[in-house]
Amino acid sequence: MARLFIATGAVLLAALTPAFAQSVPEKTGVNGAMGIAPKTQDFVTKAAQSDLLEIATSKLALTKADSEKSKQFAQQMIKDHTQTSTELKTLVAGGKTKVDLPTALDKTHQEKLDRLTKLSGKDFTKEYNEMQVAAHKDAVSLFERYGKEGDNAELKAFASKTLPNLQHHLMMAQNLNK
Secondary structure, eight states, X not given: OHHHHHHHHHHHHHHHSOTTOOOHHHHTTXXXXXXXXXXXXXXXXXXXXXXXXXXXXXXXXXXHBSOHHHHHHHHHHHHHHHXXXXXXXXXXXXXXXXXXXXXXXXXXXHHHHHHHHTOOHHHHHHHHHHHHHHHHHHHHHHHHHHHHHOSOHHHHHHHHHHHHHHHHHHHHHHTTTO
């Protein structure tokens, strides 16, 4: 009876989990720490979530940041991440590998956006700038790992092509507080 209960619970949990949820090794950072390439679904999910958050937080920065440097950076992030988001959508829609593409922020990313929304002026600018550094470090790691060892040729090429821009974004983000 206990085995039946556990098996039923596992089936229900699997059924209720969104199709584009990240795998545990990617979500916990184990893959990143070990330099292991993410699975294709993990790559697509994390890349799309990153783009969505970059665009949303940068739109906020245009009105809430108290630094012209941060506002200029935000404009560049909106432009560049809208472009990469469009490219990713095109690749996924026309790709041979069927993966789900998130179109809204997940709970973790929404919480980051909500936290930032409550801030203004110097507090907003400080948090936005720190968030950009962290987000771009994560993105560089994700795109490096998938670009080297990803299992979808089109997405692997996309990751390799996009990586230099993300590295440049990271450098720009690191210079925001200087």
